[in-house]
Amino acid sequence: MTQIFDNYNVKNDTTFKIGGCIKKAAFPENVEEFIQLLNSDEYDMVLGSCSNVLFSSQDVDKKIIFTKNLKKYSFEGNILKTECGVKGPLISKECQKLGLSGFEFLIGFPGSFGGMICMNASAHNQAISDKFVKCRVFDTNTKQVISLNKEEMQFLYRNSAVSKNKYIVLDAEFELDNGNQENINEIMRRNIEFRQERQPSLTLGNAGSIFKNPSNDSAGRLLDLCEMKGVKEGGAMVYKKHANFILNYDNATSLDVITLMYKMFSKVREKYTIKLTPEIIFIGNKETEEQRLWDIMTEENIH
Numbered sequence: 208m209t210q211i212f213d214n215y216n217v218k219n220d221t222t223f224k225i226g227g228c229i230k231k232a233a234f235p236e237n238v239e240e241f242i243q244l245l246n247s248d249e250y251d252m253v254l255g256s257c258s259n260v261l262f263s264s265q266d267v268d269k270k271i272i273f274t275k276n277l278k279k280y281s282f283e284g285n286i287l288k289t290e291c292g293v294k295g296p297l298i299s300k301e302c303q304k305l306g307l308s309g310f311e312f313l314i315g316f317p318g319s320f321g322g323m324i325c326m327n328a329s330a331h332n333q334a335i336s337d338k339f340v341k342c343r344v345f346d347t348n349t350k351q352v353i354s355l356n357k358e359e360m361q362f363l364y365r366n367s368a369v370s371k372n373k374y375i376v377l378d379a380e381f382e383l384d385n386g387n388q389e390n391i392n393e394i395m396r397r398n399i400e401f402r403q404e405r406q407p408s409l410t411l412g413n414a415g416s417i418f419k420n421p422s423n424d425s426a427g428r429l430l431d432l433c434e435m436k437g438v439k440e441g442g443a444m445v446y447k448k449h450a451n452f453i454l455n456y457d458n459a460t461s462l463d464v465i466t467l468m469y470k471m472f473s474k475v476r477e478k479y480t481i482k483l484t485p486e487i488i489f490i491g492n493k494e495t496e497e498q499r500l501w502d503i504m505t506e507e508n509i510h
């Protein structure tokens with residue numbers, strides 16, 4: 208049965224390990240319960256692994272559905288059917304065992320399928336859209352469950368029909384390639400090695416890349432040239448091996464992170480007249496200083 212908590216502290220559910228209390232949290236146990244909650248109109252948003260979000264350290268007036276208990280999946284030959292709460296690294300390892308190729312990149316980060324489809328997660332020249340066949344979504348406008356194929360999903364860099372139309376992913380189907388076991392092992396070994404050399408492990412609070420890559424460039428490269436590596440603000444610090452990651456190294460608050468982001472954003476804008484766009488999603492209340500800085504970083508990108 209769905210577990211529901213009032214005044215729920217989200218901090219330990221996020222990879223950043225930052226956040227205050229939200230008004231209500233619901234954890235459905237199956238897709239039917241998930242649909243019931245979505246139909247109730249009571250909830251403001253849906254989250255998966257919370258690996259791409261920054262919650263305000265202050266209390267947030269939101270009711271949120273978390274999908275982490277929607278974790279059923281099955282393989283039939285090279286077809287994967289998965290619920291939205293299943294995590295990428297688990298499926299990456301299952302595919303490796305089955306000799307299926309296409310999800311080697313998922314070994315490196317903790318996203319759920321719902322979040323990864325919404326954002327069209329990608330790395331190492333592979334993207335979630337590559338092997339996508341179809342998914343079932345709840346349309347929050349019509350309250351209907353509909354099925355969308357790859358074309359209807361309009362996948363772009365960190366974007367899809369899900370984020371544009373306020374759809375909620377329930378479950379999805381993928382068609383993997385029958386691969387060569389040695390190649391799969393080798394690609395996964397390289398992906399893990401790449402992560403270990405350049406990116407922080409999840410034992411250090413972080414939320415992956417902070418800014419999206421501008422077209423034909425890399426946010427990490429620009430931030431590195433602006434000498435941002437190691438710069439600190441309160442308990443937050445730009446990772447010393449990769450300038451597009453922020454670590455929560457000492458009980459950072461969301462204001463520490465956003466103030467540091469604003470420094471990074473301002474430096475790149477000043478030096479290269481490029482306005483970086485945040486990749487992480489901020490979940491907070493409108494009236495705070497952090498929301499003010501966030502609005503500057505996002506509003507300036509509209510012009």
Ligand SMILES: Cc1cc2nc3c(=O)[nH]c(=O)nc-3n(C[C@H](O)[C@H](O)[C@H](O)COP(=O)(O)OP(=O)(O)OC[C@H]3O[C@@H](n4cnc5c(N)ncnc54)[C@H](O)[C@@H]3O)c2cc1C
Pocket residue numbers: 222252253254255256257258259260274291315316317318319320321322323324325326327328329330369374375376377406407408409413414415416488
């Ligand atoms: C160490 C590290 C490395 C990372 N590396 C990469 C990388 O290489 N490539 C990459 O693309 N990302 C990377 N990320 C970021 C992150 O893992 C991905 O963006 C992932 O897709 C987010 O999935 P999630 O389940 O955590 O989503 P969440 O953070 O929970 O949510 C993100 C967004 O997805 C929406 N969402 C979640 N579930 C659903 C659903 N069922 N239906 C509709 N919308 C939903 C949320 O509303 C929110 O808007 C990294 C993160 C970390 C911590």
